[in-house]
Amino acid sequence: MIDDASVISLKFVCKEKKKIKLTTVNAIIKMKIQLPEVVIAGLYKDALVITQTDPEPKASQQFTNKKIKQDESPAPSIKKLFLGDNKKNVAILIKDSSAVHINDEWLTTLSKLLSACKLTLEDVAIVNYSNQNEIFSSLKEILQPKVALMFDVTTQDIQLPFTIPHYQVQRYSDCTFMTAPIITLTTNNKEPIRSEKKKLWEKLKLIFNV
Numbered sequence: 001m002i003d004d005a006s007v008i009s010l011k012f013v014c015k016e017k018k019k020i021k022l023t024t025v026n027a028i029i030k031m032k033i034q035l036p037e038v039v040i041a042g043l044y045k046d047a048l049v050i051t052q053t054d055p056e057p058k059a060s061q062q063f064t065n066k067k068i069k070q071d072e073s074p075a076p077s078i079k080k081l082f083l084g085d086n087k088k089n090v091a092i093l094i095k096d097s098s099a100v101h102i103n104d105e106w107l108t109t110l111s112k113l114l115s116a117c118k119l120t121l122e123d124v125a126i127v128n129y130s131n132q133n134e135i136f137s138s139l140k141e142i143l144q145p146k147v148a149l150m151f152d153v154t155t156q157d158i159q160l161p162f163t164i165p166h167y168q169v170q171r172y173s174d175c176t177f178m179t180a181p182i183i184t185l186t187t188n189n190k191e192p193i194r195s196e197k198k199k200l201w202e203k204l205k206l207i208f209n210v
Contacts, residue, residue, distance in 0.1 A: 012096045037161040078208060081132065086125035092146035093153040094182065106185040113201070117208040136173075145175050147207060152182040167199050169207060178203055 016044045082091075083101035094111070096102050102110070114120060127134070127145050136158040139145065153161050155177070164170045170177045183193050204210075 006059060081134070082127045083121070083127035084124045084126050085122040085142055088119065089144055089146045090119065090124040091143050091148045092126045093129050093148065093150045093151045093158070094126065094185075095130045096128050099126050099128065100131065101126050105187055106182070109185045111183050111206035113204060116201075117204055117210050119208070129153045129157060139175065140175070147176045148178075150179045151185060152176065154179065166190060169203060169205050176207055178207065 023055065042107075094102055094106070096106065110126075113119065114124065121208060125145075127139070127143075139148075139158065150158075159178070160172065162170065163173065164179060166179050166181060168178065180200050180203075184197050186193065189197070
């Protein structure tokens with residue numbers, strides 16, 4: 001038979017065993033040991049959900065009144081139709097495949113003729129028809145010519161409804177037209193070019209009243 005002392009001893013042992021059988025978690029809590037989150041997750045794998053820590057705060061978006069510079073491609077340069085400032089609406093049409101507007105030799109002779117007519121290059125618009133194909137309606141809109149002197153450029157080239165021989169002065173659409181051979185702008189003063197230059201000069205004096 002088990003005496004009372006044995007029973008009391010057995011109960012004491014059971015109580016001690018129960019104390020030893022504390023859950024791992026309670027033991028951790030009692031011992032106040034801080035374990036890594038990975039270990040804790042293993043202990044609570046069926047019930048524990050680890051929430052993410054707050055993400056790093058995003059950099060606050062800065063607003064500014066300044067416009068962000070964009071790559072601006074330069075505007076395509078527009079080739080100037082003529083040489084001169086066209087202050088007195090005198091259009092001079094030539095054909096010169098050797099220059100953008102007019103070669104130096106012809107420009108020298110033309111400048112002398114303009115000076116004799118009390119004009120300068122600022123007063124005229126020199127259009128190289130070797131680089132242009134403008135018809136008269138376009139030229140009129142752009143230049144609004146009162147006088148059109150054409151050197152080796154025919155009335156057909158600019159689609160006028162008439163033809164004229166060299167040195168004939170013709171009025172049309174509020175403009176005075178005259179054609180001449182390009183040789184009259186050369187520096188050659190020998191015959192027969194000299195005679196052609198005289199014809200040109202006589203008509204220029206009539207047109208510009210000099």
